[in-house]
Amino acid sequence: MTAVPTGAPRRTRLLASALLSLGLALTGLSGTANAAPQNDPQTLAQADSVSAHPASAGWVQTHGDWVQIQPGHPHAAASARPASGPQAGLSGAPQPQADPAPGHNAVLVNNDQPNMAYKGGQDSVGVTSGPPRVYVIYWGSQWGTAGKDADGNTTLSNDPDNAAPYQQSFFKGLGSNGDAWSGVLTQYCESVATGSASCPADAPHVGYPQSGGALAGVWVDNSTAAPQQATEPQIAAETAAAAKHFGNTTAAQNRNVQYVVTTAKGMDPDSWHELNTWCAWHTFERSSYGTLAYTIMPYLTDNKYCGTNWINPGPRGRLDGYSILGGHEYAETVTDQNAMGGWIDPAGQENGDKCAWITQGTPGGLFNLQLATGAFAVQTTWSNDQHTCSGSHPVVANKPLVVSTMCxxxxxxxxxxxxxxxxxxxxxxxxxxxxxxxxxxxxxxxxxxxxxxxxxxxxxxxxxxxxxxxxxxxxxxxxxxxxxxxxxxxxLGIEQIVDPGFEVPVDAKGNYPGWWSPSGPGIITQSTAHQPRTGAGYAWLGHSAAQDDSLSQGVETTPGYTRASLSFWLHVASGNTAPAAQDTLALELDDQYSGKRIAVLRTWSNLDATGGYVPVSIDLTPYVASEFGSTVIVKFTSHETGSAQTAFLLDDASFHLS
Missing domain, CATH: 2.60.40.10 (Immunoglobulins)
Structure with a gap:
């Protein structure tokens, strides 16, 4: 992801609702069979069709057809957020110009961050191992009437900034004019061991765009209005409809494909305006057409922090975000197609996140990429080979014959x-x-x-x-x-916890940069006051009696799975000899989108002191059976009395779906 506007809270942009929500009527997608007479043949046929396509199994009716969609969810590393505010490394909102205004700190490349590693592939997909193909969907009648410009790009009457042809030209141009920006992505691969940080020459690498660019098709789906505030399941349904429209109805046809669902001016997909914490995001869904990778791309000039005139002046510069953010999500999709199964660093960042919004003119900064279709503002992406943010790398060509990973x-x-x-x-x-x-x-x-x-x-x-x-x-x-x-x-499911062993070190200011959310410094630590179970890091809750300590992480319960389990190792080290439970640790499960508590799973106290780390395993299935497809927060909270004589120590956490 990239960043947040000034004053916006830092939060993991994870969505709740999915499989459960699929049982609800989707705007513009569901019929009104209940209005017909009870014994009407058409009503009975519709009822039979509904019973044969249960919402609980992910079936929805879209564009007159039944399709089984089981949307996955964007995660922090799969989002692009607008740059400004302290979380972007700035003292204030950067101005839309080449250099920061006086009083603003520049965003600089950080070459001290770790390289990315391969996560093992998810649902037999790690990276886009063939030439990438991008299909752009202009969703809803809000776009107006379609036409063509002199370059053959689709134009739309309700597109005041002329964003659509710019967006198409960018994807058309990828791979042209000696495009070394796309070359950076080709160093990554699949079919290597989980945890690998480099790729052998014979592994299936990310493909380079074919002659003619990455754009494979455009669909103006303006037969009906798109939902004003489309939910994630509705976005997923539109993606599945696009797959059918383009004839991509098998896993093989969708293997190297990504869909970009683009909404018109004034639309509010996935509470974009209310959340105000992201510019675009990518994810994937399981479907009866195979797994579908897709991006939601709002009308970016509706938010000045989403790249508007970020490095270029004038009307064309207003569209800088469509290539900066379009390139960000494209690059992350081809290297982590079924998130989070591809290339991610220990803190949970993808290649675009690690290099977002770096100041133009500095090493690793934003720049104009010269393609055959024009000049386009882009960010750099992380290069393991060069251990820096890079906009240029020799193309690593695949061998002629490539076989996809099998899980x-x-x-x-x-x-x-x-x-x-x-x-x-x-x-x-x-x-x-x-x-x-x-x-x-x-x-x-x-x-x-x-x-x-x-x-x-x-x-x-x-x-x-x-x-x-x-x-x-x-x-x-x-x-x-x-x-x-x-x-x-x-x-077999892959590990869903980011930094399960608490090994991501704190930075020079004592801040933890990973996905866990500690309530204060010192909770994730490498202190010698206690010992980890493995590695160097562990979590220590119960520092003082002055305030409670907490530690949490949001985890996706991807639809299509039916079981979830949480495990970790716990050491309760206590000098509190009171006969009653005074110092406590509670483990709860919350719904991230609503913030509501799902359940308190387990509690411990000073009476549960252990001689060392002991394993804890909890079957979460009963608690998330109706939540699969949502994001849940695993949260530990400690409470101390007196002089805080009990330390609750955690290490080697794991969250698996099956």
Missing amino acids: DRTAPPGKPVELPVIASDSASAKLRYSAAGLPRGLAVDPRTGVIRGRTKDTGYHDVTVTVRDGAGNQASTRFWYGFFATGEYGC
Whole structure:
């Protein structure tokens, strides 16, 4: 993300509601069957269709079709927020000009921050491993009538700043004119070990835009009005409608695609104006068309802090935000397509977040990128290779044949299996698939790469699928495929906690820069007064009796999963010998969007002193069964009496979905 306007609170821009909210009527998307006579055949048919597409399973009706959407949620590292205020590293709001006005501090590159590491891929997707394809959607009749300009860009009658053709020209130009900005992104890859900070040459890297640019299509969806204040599920539904409109209805067709849902002037998508903490964000959703990566892009000139005339003067400079923020979200999507499964640093930042709003003219600062379609204001992005914010890097080209990551997964024995392996090839259209390690009863189709069949075998199987093309190229993907009679099935979930071991150190001013939200300094610490369980860092609650200590982090309960579990290690070190519980630690679960408490999960006191760290594991499923798709806050709060003789020490937290 980038930053916040002056005076706006720092908060993780995570959304609640999703799967539960899908049961509600979406503006412009639901019918009015209840108004028809009870025995009307059309009413009965609609009722049958509704029962066959339950909202609880993520089904919504959009543009006359049923589609199963299970939207994921943007997280702090997936948002772009307007730059100003202390959280942006500024003493005040920067002026929309090349250099800060007198009295304003510059935003400078920080080369002391850590490199990003690979998170392991989510739902078999880590990065955009083929040439990126961007589809732009102009959502709603509020855009007015569509036309064309001399360059073939779509224009709209209710677009006073002429933002639409600028936005299209930017995506059309990517990859042209020796575009080394896009080259920075190609250093990142997938199909490497979780935690890797570099990529071997033969790994599937982020693709470079094909000749003709990244823009793959434009849809002016102006048949009806878009919701004035669209919710995240409505944005996800529009994305799914766009996938259908463009004919991208399979996982393979959406593998290297991102959708940019763009709203008209005066619209307020996802409470954009009320929250006032973000300019754009990207996320992904599970759908019956595969996983869909998408960005919500409001009418940016409605907020002067979202790039308006940020480095360029005049009418064209008013649109600087569409390339600064459009480039920010594009870069983060291709390197972290199914957030948070791609490349992220220990503090939870993506490549765009680490380099946002750096002052033009300074190292790593904003600059005008010269493309074949014009000059566009862009920010730099983080380069692990160069360990800095960079706008230039040699293109790391993929080998001609690329096979996408396959997640480790489980399935029930005896049930039908249909699992696609996705490959792309720039050298040959003739592909042949083979597999080793599959259990009896399963086989890969040599022409399509789809694994099908049934098996009664149980346990894990080490599977390798190899793809060969007509030009003699070969590539493989390897994954574990487990078959068990009980349990949760599908891709194995990745760690959802950012900085689970409290290893991100505080900065020179004692501030913690990671995703945990401590109530004060010293809670996340490497102090030798106590010991961590592993590593150097741990959390220490119960410093004094003067005030309560708290520590929290927002975590997504991604729809499509059915179980959630929290675990951590706790050491209660107490010198309080009172026979009653005086010093306490409470663990609660809150809904981040509403702020309401879901439940108090567990409490401890000075009476629960331990001889060291002991494991704690809590099944959160009963508490979030109706919350899957929302964001929950895991919050620890300590209360001390007397001279604060009890230390509640935490380490090695984990939040997993399955």
